[in-house]
Amino acid sequence: MDAEKMRAFFREQRKKVQNLGLALKDVRVIDLGAVVAAPYAATVLGDFGAEVIKIEPREVPDAIRFWSVVEEKYQPYWLVNSRNKLPMTLNLKHPQGQKILRQLVEKSDVLLENMRPGTLDRLGFSTPELRKINPRLVIGRISGYGQTGPYSAKPGFGTLAEAMSGFTFLNAHPGQPPTNPPLPLADMVAGLHLALGVMIALFDQKGGSQEGQEIDISLYEPLFSLFGSEFLHYSLTGIIPQPMGNEALFTAPRNSFRTLDGKWVALSASAQAPFERMMDLVGHGELKTKPGFRNNNERIQKESREVLNKVIGEWIGARPLEEVLKECEKAGVTIGPVYNMEEISRDPHVQERGSIRSIPDPASGRTFPLPVSPIRLKRAPSEIRFPGLPMGAGNDYVLQDLLGYGPEEIAKMKAEKVI
Structure with a gap:
């Protein structure tokens, strides 16, 4: 021009x-x-x-x-x-x-x-x-x-x-x-x-x-x-926050999990109601009242995280993506697919x-x-x-x-x- x-x-x-x-x-x-x-x-x-x-x-x-x-x-x-x-x-x-x-x-x-x-x-x-x-x-x-x-x-x-x-x-x-x-x-x-x-x-x-x-x-x-909250936590406790991959220092469960068909989903269910619904969905409702899992402050401990990652990962890993998303939506669990650029462009909501x-x-x-x-x-x-x-x-x-x-x-x- x-x-x-x-x-x-x-x-x-x-x-x-x-x-x-x-x-x-x-x-x-x-x-x-x-x-x-x-x-x-x-x-x-x-x-x-x-x-x-x-x-x-x-x-x-x-x-x-x-x-x-x-x-x-x-x-x-x-x-x-x-x-x-x-x-x-x-x-x-x-x-x-x-x-x-x-x-x-x-x-x-x-x-x-x-x-x-x-x-x-x-x-x-x-x-x-x-x-x-x-x-x-x-x-x-x-x-x-x-x-x-x-x-x-x-x-x-x-x-x-x-x-x-x-x-x-x-x-x-x-x-x-x-x-x-x-x-x-x-x-x-x-x-x-x-x-x-x-x-x-x-x-x-x-x-x-x-x-x-x-x-x-x-x-x-x-x-x-x-990172103001993480810095204040360090200032109050002297504990230096460490890398946690797809998890978070302050909430659990929060992670990415692989589905049966090789796709990935991101889960964030640290609030009490979504957590309890997630436990019912994966067949471990007993964890809702078990010490170590009753609230977020208990769930962020290392041993509790490991248990949650295991039971959630096994349930998701046994199902294809569409089934995982459908069942979680029906149960009111906050989960979503991990997209690449092509998948973003094809999403009907986008x-x-x-x-x-x-x-x-x-x-x-x-x-x-x-x-x-x-x-x-x-x-x-x-x-x-x-x-x-x-x-x-x-x-x-x-x-x-x-x-x-x-x-x-x-x-x-x-x-x-x-x-």
Whole structure:
């Protein structure tokens, strides 16, 4: 799609956002982030109508474009995580590139970045400088270890943050090595927290505050905060929580079990009523009143867990998946199938609820199935309008429609490697 068609496309998209009445239709976000963390926050905001200008260095495409490329041209991670964004290339080391960023800051509500602390300052965009340009600007920062503290200058990645947070240690089976998650978990959790921080800051302004805000989020703290109960338990007892595989430190029974036909189910029946129904179903109703099983605090002991895993595992292992699910549903036992990606796509509930939507791509002319935003607002819903687009696809729209540059000026910028 040529530049003029892309400009027309983006104009049409802004009209669509306004007509749909999306909640953030009047918010403009500058996404200076790279890979996942800060960009994911921008993605969340974009789903609800924010105009997100995704800036990439002219010579260095965002690394996420190269993750698991399909057929040498389709970029799944980019297509999903850069949806609803206007991709713009900009050389921030060039004076004209810096001028353009200043103009965008002046016209924007939010700036997001996940550079190493101090990097943006060295480019001439310290917090005081940004405040001079736009006193109401909300500045959201994600870094490996936060903007303060002895580790703040260290480079940080999600894998390191997951390890530091305690997640990797606990995410393993007993006696097995610590296990990394299969997705950029720390980045995404940090991104969600940053999006929440931005919304709080914007709400504060709506309440009458005329000041901007600076949000400081590390990669490790959001995940660590989710382990607050485990940390307090350790602080009170001195007992270091250990890996438990598919079980949980604080509830039982909770585990994954294999069915007769080689499928897997996930069971969580620690609440008293589901536990008692499960025991009746598997033919061990006597355990409901036996010491060691009468309540959750008794059931989480090692010996009790072993008995429960055995009797439940034997019952499930003697039956095919469909029978297990049918019998458990009839008995009111909380259990569900363990899905792979193909099985998710075929599930009738997922299909009827619209958890996946086919999104047209103006660049390639095809459609891509994308998971919808899980945040469902009745009156002002989210909307995935288009997937991630090619580098620089938004250059002409941003420069001409938003900043007022003419075609000759843009041609000169290209010749001088500004864009």
